[in-house]
Amino acid sequence: MKKIRKWFLSGLAVILPVGLTAFILVWLFNLLDGILRDLIALIFGRNIPGLGLLFLLTFILLVGLFTSNFVGSKITGWLERIIGRIPLIKSVYNPLKKIISGLSSDTAESFKKVVVVEFPMKGSKSIGFITNTNFSIGDTDKVSVFIPTTPNPTNGFLIMLDKADVEILDVTVNEGLNMVVSMGSSMEGNLKTRSASSQN
Numbered sequence: 055m056k057k058i059r060k061w062f063l064s065g066l067a068v069i070l071p072v073g074l075t076a077f078i079l080v081w082l083f084n085l086l087d088g089i090l091r092d093l094i095a096l097i098f099g100r101n102i103p104g105l106g107l108l109f110l111l112t113f114i115l116l117v118g119l120f121t122s123n124f125v126g127s128k129i130t131g132w133l134e135r136i137i138g139r140i141p142l143i144k145s146v147y148n149p150l151k152k153i154i155s156g157l158s159s160d161t162a163e164s165f166k167k168v169v170v171v172e173f174p175m176k177g178s179k180s181i182g183f184i185t186n187t188n189f190s191i192g193d194t195d196k197v198s199v200f201i202p203t204t205p206n207p208t209n210g211f212l213i214m215l216d217k218a219d220v221e222i223l224d225v226t227v228n229e230g231l232n233m234v235v236s237m238g239s240s241m242e243g244n245l246k247t248r249s250a251s252s253q254n
Contacts, residue, residue: 168223168230181233207234220250
């Protein structure tokens with residue numbers, strides 16, 4: 055029975071991650087492909103799997119191309135200012151705009167560095183991601199850090215700390231996310247850190 059149990063758990067350890075990954079990828083494909091499914095069916099008379107996703111990606115690239123030139127950026131800025139002033143809509147649009155702009159910008163520091171901070175209590179350490187370094191409280195420069203929950207990193211806590219209390223972990227963002235999602239099982243070896251205050 056012990057061998058059967060061991061074989062079962064070993065098989066589960068292989069099949070479950072692969073199965074869940076395939077499920078999520080298929081779900082994501084169907085979700086994105088389905089956005090333009092009705093339009094594709096209207097144009098071609100039938101649904102063609104994958105064509106909706108292809109059109110969606112092409113549309114996103116064309117919008118990016120348009121907004122990257124002078125005229126497009128001016129028109130986009132004008133539309134954003136209008137949307138950003140509409141009651142109710144602006145309370146949703148403006149925060150989302152800031153988050154997405156921070157994540158997509160090449161120069162933004164949001165989620166560019168993995169850090170270790172003392173959280174949720176003294177003596178304990180948590181992995182986090184720097185989201186902002188350009189602000190202060192009173193006369194003290196602060197760093198805002200997002201502490202994700204595990205194994206679901208989309209939820210978490212926002213904390214504001216002195217730079218001296220933040221240690222930058224010498225790993226990539228992907229490695230940091232893997233540590234969170236794997237509940238720490240992917241961590242190994244001597245993880246090196248350096249103080250965030252030394253980055254100035």
